[in-house]
Amino acid sequence: MQPQQQQLLDGRWHFQYGPIDLIISADGERSAIDRALSACWTRFSQILPELVEELHVLRQPLKQMTWRASPVARRMVRACWPHRAQFITPMAAVAGSVADELIDFFVAEPEIKRASINNGGDIALHLAPGQSYAVGRVSDIVNFAAESQGRFAIDAAMPVRGIATSGWRGRSMSLGIADSVTVLADCAASADAAATMIANAVNVQHEAIQRAPANSLKDDTDLVEQLVTTAVGAIPAGLIQRALENGACHAQQLQDEGVISAAWLTLQGQHRFVDKALDALMLPSRQAA
């Protein structure tokens, strides 16, 4: 199967190649968007074969800085570098790195006002001066309709061009139990890696939490035999607090180091912000349907 593209009915574009799914939207001058999309599509079809060349190395734990041939692989390594004291492989930033690589084609066009590339929840943004995006957050996909979900705005003046969400329910496996950790950072790759690490840190031990070795669930996973979360039953309120505290602590450290701008953690109906500044970003919550 070769890469495929489709324009969705609402005007956004869907690019798909193997495991990569992108939803692309852009506002601005039509011909500029067309140019950016064309360039983006050409580059898109090259990325997967490039990454496959180095896949075996990218699945190894990151310990030292080594040069990678693929520009996307270099983005992955760079984004994971601040986390190397713990177990991390460059794959933790693969989705965000692909989004970052492609958003540059939209940044290069002065006539494009804003653009976003959503790679399975890891989002790269382009905002021309004065522009903003309203972002919706869903922490409980299962009960999507009965959402107690949040909305916030990212404007061009903020140092945020990447949004990523991680959690045990998502497509990637997590060592932690967070329903969701949403991270804002200067690029999608940094947000992606940080969200993974913070979600891993949202953790406690309890019998209602089921775990299994990663390689018993998925072939060729970079997490090898590490225990990943497969189910989280109801756990006591005190433990929820402690798990969130563990994650928030890690997020605060990353925020102090300048790796991320802000993070929002949720677990079983409770949530924690790592940066009070995020409160100011919150728009009134949409009424539940």
Added chain:
Amino acid sequence: MTAHNRVDHSADNADELSSAQSEVRVLDKSRPRSENMAANKIECNACPVLCQITEGRSGACDRYANVQGVLTRVDPLVLLTRDTSTELFVTGVGAGTTYPDYKPAPFMVSSTLNGVDMVTVVTEGIFSYCSFKVKIDTDRYLGPERASIRHRGEVVGHVTTAEYGSQMLSLGGVHHLTGGSKKEGRVTCEMMMALGNKQAVELEIEGGVQLIVQAGRAPIVDGVEEKRMRVGCGSATIGIFAKQWFGHVDEVVVVDDHITGVLSEHQAGRCLDMPLSGIKMKGRKSTPGRYFQVANPGQGWGGTDIADPLDIIEGFDAEHARPGMRLLMTSTTGEHSAWFVLDEQLQPVPASMPSAVQKVVDRIVENCEPSLASVLFLAGAGGSLRAGVTDNPVWLTNSIKQAITHVSCGGAPAYVWAGGGITVMVDVLRMPDQSFGSVPTPAIVAPIEFTLRLDDYARLGGHLDCVRPLEAVVNAERDRSVHWAVDDSQWPLHQKPMLG
């Protein structure tokens, strides 16, 4: 579940296959590229990642899984449903493809129709040889025949023949997709995909107009939305309405870029025994009461470039004309009309139109149908795609020609051209939304289904071992149902092929 890679598709193997079918050992799964792959794994070749997937698990994309040793697609498939029954039809939309095609098509679905076992072979075809034939309902001049049509600066098609009340365009095609520059191919592919997916497309005709075309919508010519088709040419309009005008007028001129009609000289007027008005027209007289080229083509009255209708009248011959004569001038759509009375010098003077005459002009308007752009997808399925259906491709072609096999595209009835091959044409409005995709070749991806009796399928060498009951497909595959929205399309299973 679907066997997507039951055969190793290395080139060597393909050569052997063509010569001696029966001697080929068909591997249950493709031979692993790595010698030390575990026995309970299969290698997925759907993308360059080449995941080795253990039984019961899915690959990195979560689109393909190893189900009991068979590579299985888990993407949703589009099913068509109807209000009036519980019938389901599996479309090729989302079916994927098994290119290279000697692998059986992704879905072969059996169902029962009036007690007869039917099978539908469902696939998505990758079409290089394909184009759109677009009919623009308009009398306006869009551009010269054979003129190039551009989209985002690239040549993507050409103006073809003018037809009754409409102009035909040919868009896309293999020479633009793969015969020109890379950019031409990419732009053509994007234009085709948008057009097929019922989206608006901007076109520029060299030496002609700017056009916005969208299937089922009024075409927009130089920024002006087309409203109505003409009721007929000027001469035909005279013929249709002569009796209704009779007694209320002394002369009628129906202005038309093709044939302008003049009532008193026209056969219709002669049969009503109307006296000649003595009107002297510009242009070239064809037969009595019919004039070619009274003006240049344009955006004015009746598809000409005139704004003042009197510009096409040279004068009145005093031998026949007399003061007080009543003259109606109208266009072929009734969008333009004017009423004149001749003064003492036999000069036409504008006057207010009597209601009896106005009523007939209104009737011209009423008889002009709304202008639409209709978009037909034309593609050749006569090539390698057939091998996914049967071992001997020509049998599939023949079975269609013999009205044994019905061809549909996304469930929409496909017209099959006469002559060799399987060249089909289908109205995109009858297809489910978002039926078209593309691959970077560039080429267009479109759904195609072949439906026939199960016993006929066996006789033409079909991949019988891959046929699954409809219920099994619906239960095993992720799907999304699409309502059968086009009421006047026949249900695919009830149809004989539309043969040329």
